[in-house]
Amino acid sequence: MTTHAARANMNLRDEIQAYWSKRAETFDSQPGHEIFSEEERAAWHALLRRHLGDGAGRAALDLACGTAVVSHLLDDLGFEVTGMDWAEPMLERARAKAAKRGRRIRFYLGDAENTLEPDASYDVITNRHLVWTLVDPLAAFREWHRLLKPGGKLLVVDGDFVNAGPIAKAARALSAWLVRLGLGSSGPVNGPVTGEMAATHQSILSRVYFSEGARADAVVALLKEAGFSRVTLDTDMRAIHRTQRKNFSFLKGLERATQHRYAISAQK
Structure with missing residues (x-):
């Protein structure tokens, strides 16, 4: 358990690093993080091809790679992949996964906002x-712009996980009601994050830049300000x-499908 004194000596970036280091233990067991079917893998491949094309040996950097789910998707498509994450426990699992698959993917510990590349x-x-x-x-986007070759592309996959729409709110409320009746399972749509971990997640979310939700239009505006074009x-x-x-309950699947999720591509 993280003590109050320890938290007082940690800044927000440290807390984020510690949180994701802890989440590494269960990351690959959670739908929406790891891929659980070849159909899902094909859907991700299609998204990546739509915005990036095939790899053809091009150099790709997968930032905050976690256990390397997206890194392996890029590798499948023929990119020469480097995966970077700030949590060493995530990278340990990423390296083990690459070794098991016999893939040559470079992994290193680094800060996505200051990569030193x-x-x-x-x-x-x-x-x-x-x-x-x-x-x-904005500083992160400028850093990513710096790392890209002229004509290089950035692909951001993210969402607003703060502001739920009316369908998502109704699904969440009904799910909570079923849990109280003993007719449903607890835990958020992204997996079993409960208790102290859930409180830590909420504390971090309340203090990051997009504490009110990472809406696509705000992300697009910052990418343009950072120098990206063709956003x-x-x-x-x-x-x-x-x-x-298929891996969620009906209500949690409905909640996820109605969230504000998106992919944004941009070019240097």
């Missing part, structure tokens, strides 16, 4: 569910959500 060193940069956690997204918003995540729904 050379200028113009990547053709493609990706991240999934990173932007909502950023303390200074394209893609909200068609239906194929991915359809395959993921």
Whole structure:
């Protein structure tokens, strides 16, 4: 358990790092994080191809790679992949997964907002569910712009996990009511994050830049301010959500499918 004194000596970035280090224990068991079917894998491949094309040996940096789910998708498509994460326990699992599959993916410990990588060193940069956690997204976007080669592409996959629409609110309320009656399972749509971990998640969410929700239009505006061009918003995540729904209860699947989720591609 994290004591009050320990928390007092940690800044927000430290707390984020510690939180995701702890989440590594169960990350791959959670639908929406790991891929649980070939149909879902194909849906992700289609999304990546739609915005990035096939790899053809191009250099890709997967920021906040976690256990390397997206890194392996990029590897499948022929990219030369580097995965970076701030949580060593995530990277341990990422390296083990690559070794098991016999894949040559480079992994290293680093900060997505200050990567220390050379200028113009990547053709493609990706991240999934990173932007909502950023303390200074404009600085991060400028860093990512610096890392890309001229003509290189960025793909952000994220969402607003704060502001639920009316359908999501109704599904969440009904799910909670069923839990109280003993007719449903507890835990949020992304997996079993409860108790102290849930409180930590909420505390972090309340203090990051997008504490009021990472709406796509706000992300697009910051990407343009950071120097990106040809910024394209893609909200068609239906194929991915359809395959993921098999691993959620009906109500949690409905909640997820009606959240404000998106992919944003941008070019240097």
